[in-house]
Amino acid sequence: EVQLVESGGGLVQPGGSLRLSCAASGFTFSSYDMHWVRQATGKGLEWVSAIGTAGDTYYPGSVKGRFTISRENAKNSLYLQMNSLRAGDTAVYYCARGQGGSPDVWGKGTTVTVSS
Amino acid sequence: DIQMTQSPSSLSASVGDRVTITCRASQGIRNDLGWYQQKPGKAPKRLIYAASSLQSGVPSRFSGSGSGTEFTLTISSLQPEDFATYYCLQHNSYPPWTFGQGTKVEIK
Numbered sequence: 001e002v003q004l005v006e007s008g009g010g011l012v013q014p015g016g017s018l019r020l021s022c023a024a025s026g027f028t029f030s031s032y033d034m035h036w037v038r039q040a041t042g043k044g045l046e047w048v049s050a051i052g053t054a055g056d057t058y059y060p061g062s063v064k065g066r067f068t069i070s071r072e073n074a075k076n077s078l079y080l081q082m083n084s085l086r087a088g089d090t091a092v093y094y095c096a097r098g099q100g101g102s103p104d105v106w107g108k109g110t111t112v113t114v115s116s
Numbered sequence: 117d118i119q120m121t122q123s124p125s126s127l128s129a130s131v132g133d134r135v136t137i138t139c140r141a142s143q144g145i146r147n148d149l150g151w152y153q154q155k156p157g158k159a160p161k162r163l164i165y166a167a168s169s170l171q172s173g174v175p176s177r178f179s180g181s182g183s184g185t186e187f188t189l190t191i192s193s194l195q196p197e198d199f200a201t202y203y204c205l206q207h208n209s210y211p212p213w214t215f216g217q218g219t220k221v222e223i224k
Binding site for chain 1: 148150152154158159160161162165166171203205210211212213214215217218
């Protein structure tokens with residue numbers, strides 16, 4: 001069974017850092033692009049970052065320079081290092097597998113709260 | 117950046133109704149579009165990829181159409197389990213991948 005399990009969320013102060021992890025199983029992790037997508041409470045979905053199979057990375061302007069996506073294929077793991085966090089980064093963060101250009105399988109999400 | 121505009125933002129419908137949701141792209145995106153369903157407290161689920169291809173395991177009452185700048189998700193006969201929020205996502209020109217703002221389908 002294809003599965004993605006996020007971890008690492010929590011409460012952090014503005015300006016702080018947090019590292020999210022996503023453990024993948026049930027598929028050949030190294031063969032797929034991977035994404036992070038977030039959703040603030042009561043709001044829509046917002047794409048946060050992506051990493052290709054060759055390690056190429058992509059970010060929207062809202063997080064570029066603050067967030068870093070990475071992958072460790074030997075551990076079937078995806079990461080999101082988040083620095084200089086702001087209140088506006090508060091959301092549920094989902095890890096998702098890319099297939100056919102868009103995410104197909106999603107994890108259940110991990111909650112990040114940025115507050116003093 | 118490509119903007120995706122979904123309409124309507126919400127709708128009320130009855131079980132058995134035919135429901136249509138539209139997504140318009142600010143520029144042509146060929147057929148590089150997916151549709152997602154999200155229920156409260158749950159992760160999104162991909163229903164349609166490449167604008168009109170049905171994701172494995174998704175009921176055939178869901179269908180997608182369109183190319184270029186205008187796309188449609190149709191539910192041919194709304195079922196109780198279909199009440200949810202639906203999103204489109206373009207992946208033609210990135211970054212960023214961009215979602216529509218969502219359409220909430222509620223019970224009339």
